[in-house]
Amino acid sequence: MKTKSRVLIVAIPIVFLVTVAIMGFFVARMVETRHPVLLPRGKKIGIIKVEGVIRSSESLIKQIKDFRDNRSIGGVILRINSPGGGVAPSQEIYEEVRKLTKRKPVYTSMGSVCASGGYYIAAASQVIFANPGSVTGSIGVIVGFSNLKELFKKIGIKSYIIKSGKFKDIGYPTRDITPEDKKVLQSVVDSIYNQFVEAVAKGRNLPVEKIKTLADGRVFSGLQAKELGLVDRIGNLEDTVSIMAKRLGIHGKPEVVYSKSPTEKLWKRLFKSVLGKWAGPFLGPADVSPFNYLWPLQAGY
Numbered sequence: 001m002k003t004k005s006r007v008l009i010v011a012i013p014i015v016f017l018v019t020v021a022i023m024g025f026f027v028a029r030m031v032e033t034r035h036p037v038l039l040p041r042g043k044k045i046g047i048i049k050v051e052g053v054i055r056s057s058e059s060l061i062k063q064i065k066d067f068r069d070n071r072s073i074g075g076v077i078l079r080i081n082s083p084g085g086g087v088a089p090s091q092e093i094y095e096e097v098r099k100l101t102k103r104k105p106v107y108t109s110m111g112s113v114c115a116s117g118g119y120y121i122a123a124a125s126q127v128i129f130a131n132p133g134s135v136t137g138s139i140g141v142i143v144g145f146s147n148l149k150e151l152f153k154k155i156g157i158k159s160y161i162i163k164s165g166k167f168k169d170i171g172y173p174t175r176d177i178t179p180e181d182k183k184v185l186q187s188v189v190d191s192i193y194n195q196f197v198e199a200v201a202k203g204r205n206l207p208v209e210k211i212k213t214l215a216d217g218r219v220f221s222g223l224q225a226k227e228l229g230l231v232d233r234i235g236n237l238e239d240t241v242s243i244m245a246k247r248l249g250i251h252g253k254p255e256v257v258y259s260k261s262p263t264e265k266l267w268k269r270l271f272k273s274v275l276g277k278w279a280g281p282f283l284g285p286a287d288v289s290p291f292n293y294l295w296p297l298q299a300g301y
Contacts, residue, residue, distance in 0.1 A: 045244050046073040047237075048259045050093075054085030054117045057092040063259035064096045068103055073257065074248040075105040077240055078125055084116025084138065087192055094199060097124035105247055109240040110134040110231070115219055119230070120196060123203030129240045130222030130231040137225060139200060140217035141193045143185055145171040204229065 046067040050060060067073045078097070084090070100106050101124065108114070108122040110130040115138035122128050122136075130136060152159065152174055159174035170181045197215050201208045206229055214220075214228055225231040235243075245254040 043250065044072050044074060044255045044257050045241055045248070045250075046070070046076045046257050046259060047241075048076060048078050050078055050080040050082050050118065050121060052082060054082055054089050054093070054121075056086075057089040057096075060093050061096050064093075064100055067259060068100050073104065074250070075107070075244045076100060077237070077244060078106065078108045078122065079111060079237060080108055080114040080118050080122055081111030082115075082118035082121075083113050084118050084120075086117065087141070090117035090120045091195070091199070093121050094124045094203075097121060098203075101126055105244065107240050107244055109235075109237045110136060110222065116140070120199060123200045125203075127233065127243070128231045129233050129235045129237075129243075130225055131236055132221065132223045132234055134222035134225075135219050136222065136230065137214065137220040138217055139196060139211070139215035141189050141196060142217075143189055146173055147176065148173040149175065 048060065048063050048067065064076075067076050097106060105127075106125045108125040108128045110122065110128070111134065112131075113135045114122055114130070115136050119136055119139065159172075161169050161172060161175070163169050167181065167184055169175060170177070170184060193215070197208055197211050200206075200215070201211045204211070210229070214230065220228065220230065222231060222234060226234055233239075233243075241254060241256060248254075
């Protein structure tokens with residue numbers, strides 16, 4: 001009997017804490033999504049991380065919309081550490097950031113790299129911060145593919161193509177590219193390039209011709225980018241948070257909220273709600289796949 005009593009004494013508080021955590025989590029979500037007016041307005045700074053190769057936009061757009069609709073978030077900082085990626089995903093994220101700037105101030109804080117598609121997204125924000133050595137720029141478009149025709153001959157592989165039009169197999173690895181093919185591909189690249197330049201010019205409020213002088217694919221350091229008008233201020237993430245807090249009229253140390261990826265497991269979020277900042281060591285590192293960095297991009301920024 002004594003053993004059972006001891007078990008109950010230990011188990012009851014644990015069950016109680018878990019129940020309270022679950023109820024608190026769902027009540028907070030209900031208030032945030034259904035009754036945002038009940039939350040204190042504009043007292044927090046939201047940070048959205050844009051990391052690695054940009055291959056899709058769904059997760060980041062979800063995070064942007066969550067912060068847009070959360071009245072307790074007064075301003076948003078994009079913490080970008082990305083070399084770029086797909087054309088369409090970068091454009092979709094850019095447009096959502098532009099929409100967000102109409103509701104709340106949006107700043108960008110560059111990490112080690114904020115280039116190509118990463119810079120495309122940054123250009124949609126109102127103020128861009130960079131470290132002196134941040135690598136940025138690389139405004140341009142690239143389309144690439146490989147010709148394996150001679151290799152296939154050596155290993156005895158034959159390829160047969162049935163197509164509906166003369167250009168349908170452009171870039172197919174077993175045929176040579178023709179001058180006509182190059183013209184077709186160049187026209188596509190030029191079109192996407194002009195979209196990139198116009199988006200940057202619009203976001204930075206600079207003439208298109210000015211951007212074109214910088215948009216030859218080269219990269220710049222943060223200091224160089226500031227001199228050229230691609231970056232507004234030199235500073236790290238803490239500096240960005242501090243300036244954003246002043247913009248929002250927040251006195252003292254601002255409360256910073258990092259966006260949650262839609263793929264984050266529910267049990268992790270519950271664990272964090274109970275343990276707060278002490279939960280980190282127990283949750284392990286973020287999921288990282290080598291394919292995030294090795295997947296070949298055939299066309300992109």
